[in-house]
Amino acid sequence: MRTAFINQLIIEARNNPKIFLIVGDLGFSVVEPFAKEFPDRFLNAGVAEQNMTGIAAGLAKEGYTVFTYSIGNFPTLRCMEQIRYDVCYHNLDVKIVAVGGGYAYGPLGASHHATEELGMLRTIPNLIVCAPGDPLETKAVTSAIIKHKGPCYLRLGKAGEPIVHVNELNIEIGKMLAVVEGKNTAVLSTGAMLKYVYDFIANNNLNWGLYSFPFIKPLDLEGLNIIADNYEKIITIEEHQKSGGFGSAIIEGFSDLDGDNKILKWPKLNRIAIPEQFAFLAGSQKYLEKIFGLVLNKEGT
Amino acid sequence: MNELTTIEFAKKIRLKTIEMVYKAKASHVGGALSMADILAVLYGKILKYKSDNTEWEERDRFLLSKGHACTSLYAALAIAGFFDIEELETYAQDGSIFLSHASHKVPGVEFSTGSLGHALPVGCGIALAAKRKKENWRTFVLLSDGELDEGSNWEAILFAPNHKLDNLVAIVDYNKIQSLGKVIEVLNLDSLRAKFEAFNWRVVEVDGHNHEELLKAFLDVPLEKDFPTVIISNTIKGKGVDFMEDKLLWHYKSPSKEQYEEAIEQIEKSL
Numbered sequence: 001m002r003t004a005f006i007n008q009l010i011i012e013a014r015n016n017p018k019i020f021l022i023v024g025d026l027g028f029s030v031v032e033p034f035a036k037e038f039p040d041r042f043l044n045a046g047v048a049e050q051n052m053t054g055i056a057a058g059l060a061k062e063g064y065t066v067f068t069y070s071i072g073n074f075p076t077l078r079c080m081e082q083i084r085y086d087v088c089y090h091n092l093d094v095k096i097v098a099v100g101g102g103y104a105y106g107p108l109g110a111s112h113h114a115t116e117e118l119g120m121l122r123t124i125p126n127l128i129v130c131a132p133g134d135p136l137e138t139k140a141v142t143s144a145i146i147k148h149k150g151p152c153y154l155r156l157g158k159a160g161e162p163i164v165h166v167n168e169l170n171i172e173i174g175k176m177l178a179v180v181e182g183k184n185t186a187v188l189s190t191g192a193m194l195k196y197v198y199d200f201i202a203n204n205n206l207n208w209g210l211y212s213f214p215f216i217k218p219l220d221l222e223g224l225n226i227i228a229d230n231y232e233k234i235i236t237i238e239e240h241q242k243s244g245g246f247g248s249a250i251i252e253g254f255s256d257l258d259g260d261n262k263i264l265k266w267p268k269l270n271r272i273a274i275p276e277q278f279a280f281l282a283g284s285q286k287y288l289e290k291i292f293g294l295v296l297n298k299e300g301t
Numbered sequence: 302m303n304e305l306t307t308i309e310f311a312k313k314i315r316l317k318t319i320e321m322v323y324k325a326k327a328s329h330v331g332g333a334l335s336m337a338d339i340l341a342v343l344y345g346k347i348l349k350y351k352s353d354n355t356e357w358e359e360r361d362r363f364l365l366s367k368g369h370a371c372t373s374l375y376a377a378l379a380i381a382g383f384f385d386i387e388e389l390e391t392y393a394q395d396g397s398i399f400l401s402h403a404s405h406k407v408p409g410v411e412f413s414t415g416s417l418g419h420a421l422p423v424g425c426g427i428a429l430a431a432k433r434k435k436e437n438w439r440t441f442v443l444l445s446d447g448e449l450d451e452g453s454n455w456e457a458i459l460f461a462p463n464h465k466l467d468n469l470v471a472i473v474d475y476n477k478i479q480s481l482g483k484v485i486e487v488l489n490l491d492s493l494r495a496k497f498e499a500f501n502w503r504v505v506e507v508d509g510h511n512h513e514e515l516l517k518a519f520l521d522v523p524l525e526k527d528f529p530t531v532i533i534s535n536t537i538k539g540k541g542v543d544f545m546e547d548k549l550l551w552h553y554k555s556p557s558k559e560q561y562e563e564a565i566e567q568i569e570k571s572l
Contacts, residue, residue, distance in 0.1 A: 040433055051422040051456035058426020061412070062434070082453075085416055086423055090405060 102239025119244025133194030368414030418451025447479025
């Protein structure tokens, strides 16, 4: 995903002289091609994320479209107030990019697990919150958020996530993607769990639907309306704490549709998310997903 | 501003500041008065701006990091012609754009502040933008002493010389009193000059109520090519009203009617 991101950013930067990339002393073997091609629009701000985000706000105020880039919690939680106040309150064109979403850096421990940031960031006005599901979504979302003038957060995995979608995507901000149409049961997935869900459905010959949500905010309420019309049962899945994350956003979406009388009934809804725990053991992403219950079963429970 | 001397400008700022704080029963008059002379010299003699075009590309950018002291900034902007001074009657009232922390919705305010330790990093970004775009305008950031407790400032202080931001000027309103006590007791900044010098800034110290010293310092920046400048401006909290001077109380207190009248009288009589 991070490769898809940087490749797309370079393509966009060739045609858009406003694109500026700031890294927080991270991005080895990823950001070098950008730095080499656009030295006047690249900055290593050092290990100083509050300053990095303030600088991004200042550059954006002067007309740049600024990407900040670091791992997981560092460009996000570490400088949450700069994001809220400097960037989002002023509605500046800053795109915050975190690599290592969820347990992507599994063995590195809780410091490097980005498992709360979606919930924290989606409460901030003006901020678009994105978690693409595969490299094709990453490419399309990167392009879409550049066209959008305003703050965005982009959660990436790391390198080497497999492609799920068959064709190049034309993504509209705030729209879900129907990956597989099915019957009765649908899985709503955000971020890099998409491939796991896709394979699970295929390998078990299940007639389930699969919908990828590269945008947690704004949430696709029209899409949820269609899902409510067509499925009895919904499973949400995310690599994030259960409180406040993607599943919570989906519940809010259905509740708002219900409150506004746009749907007659809710589907039964199960949330698969991290059960309010930190990981104290080393483990690969797969291992941690398994021990924290981020897995499907054929019964859909 | 051609007709007004900076001394008259500062006096007008102080009068309006005290009136706003009194009428709104607001706080932070002490820190607003301590920086009134700095603002008068900046808006009277130093900053390039067009009060009828806040987006003028070549303007100097001024950021007030100590956003809680916005009354004297709003007063300075009104006096400088950015908006009608009558509009300040609404200060801190329901529905007013004049928040009691500096708001970018007010004409002439570059950036909203209120949470401390934010404007210097943003100022670094603005100054860096000027460098990268090869523009000549400068960026001025006015900080309080208390907010230098914030680590984010020191990230920016480390950054600016490394990137040769000689178009960046920080001014510290060093009135020696912060929110809950004297700076020397809460988190001692001494020696502030040595700290900035150790971070490779070029430093000048002035009496922040002496307009000649302030003017000379501002005219001298950058003190050295490729280095950011900090003007450590030694000031008195509450300057201009004897019973407010150097008192922690006036970080919070709003004057009574009698105190308001006494304060106005003292400032009217000054010069």
